[in-house]
Amino acid sequence: MNLIEILRSIFINIKGNKSKVFLTTLGIIVGSLTIVLVLAIGQGSQASVEEQFTSLNVGTIQIMSGFGRPGPGMVKLSMEEVEAIKEEAPSIDKVAIMINGRADVNYYNLSNSTTVGGVTEDLMEINNLKLEYGDFISAENNEYADRVAVLGVDIAELFFEEDISEAIGSRITISGKRYEIIGVLKRLGDSQMRGITPDESVFVPYSVAQRYIVGNNTNPNIIALAKDINNVSTGIEEMENILYDTFKDKSEQFMIVDAGSRLESAKASARVMTLMLFSVAIVVLIVGGIGIMNVLFVSVKERTREIGIMKAIGARKKDILLMFLFEAIIISAVGGILGIASSTLAMPIMNYFEVRVVPTSFGYLLAFGFSVVTGTFFGYYPASKAASLNPIDALNYE
Incomplete structure (x- = not known):
């Protein structure tokens, strides 16, 4: 056949x-x-x-504080550790500190309860945040405790609808105090920033958030960026040493993670x-x-x-x-x-x-x-x- x-x-x-x-x-x-x-x-x-991880550089390293509200025996991060990392961690290129909490944000008769993040200037580059309009929080804003704010795109659209460029120079009220809007972020989508979604949040200077919005009842986190991917391990070791020198045995309350390993x-x-x-x-x-x-x-x-x-x-x-x-x-x-x-x-x-x-x-x-x-x-x-x-x-x- x-x-x-x-x-x-x-x-x-x-x-x-x-x-x-x-x-x-x-x-x-x-x-x-x-x-x-x-x-x-x-x-x-x-x-x-x-x-989800595009919002963080691969060389990003986070120091996360102990969970829960501060109490006896619990230690917190501060700007002192940020300065120590800048000076004593040669493998780290940039470092920022962030604190966040919820607050009522008002614009005329519109009101929204949202996350407010207190940040320092390097957070923008570390987390690949991009501006649609205006400027981000600067070192001077933190130094002089300027009441200025940067809006996530969802908040900007809620208050200013189609023309979010009108936000720049306008004023909003956060927890009863007036803030000038200096920037609006581009849409980011999902983010690995702990406890905060940039599109739905408002950012203010760290010193202002600590003084007027969040207070001392929330644990700050430090976010650092290694000089390159090969410096991540060394950068982690350097930060662990700084934490131990500062907090001794209590340094175990902090957890250090890098974006690459989490990815x-x-x-x-x-x-x-x-x-x-x-x-x-x-x-x-x-x-x-x-x-x-x-x-x-x-x-x-x-x-x-x-x-x-x-x-x-x-x-x-x-x-x-x-x-x-x-x-x-x-x-x-x-x-x-x-x-x-x-x-x-x-x-x-x-x-x-x-x-x-x-x-x-x-x-x-x-x-x-x-x-x-x-x-x-x-x-x-x-x-x-x-x-x-x-x-x-x-x-x-x-």
């Missing part, structure tokens, strides 16, 4: 058993669909993690979740492959006399093997293609429910490849059994 005759026989058999073949293919369809979606969800998760940790968690879901997809494909094997076994039983006739008129063992093996491969390949096509319909639905998916060519190829391999693996044994039938026994089979 030549290849055309083998394929013709396969398609005649498939056409005569449409329902059975379709039900068999369902397992492959679901398996390949699951593989594509799992990899797309995993890719989407990693992309989301990376976007890798978050991405590793996303990869583990993707691997777990991928394992589920493989199980589904295996179940689909078992279904193909069962159908081929039934097909061998039903076509035993036909196999005997083909062997009697000259069909070789190789021809019978290829006929059943190709049938398994075609069924699984079609299932893989239909699964991939189904994924393109499922992705918009997942996006609608705010599940981020990022499809990749690798995901499509992997789904199709696994489908074909599954069909080949589970189809070979029934095909081998069919090819091994004795012609005389096959002709006499009832």
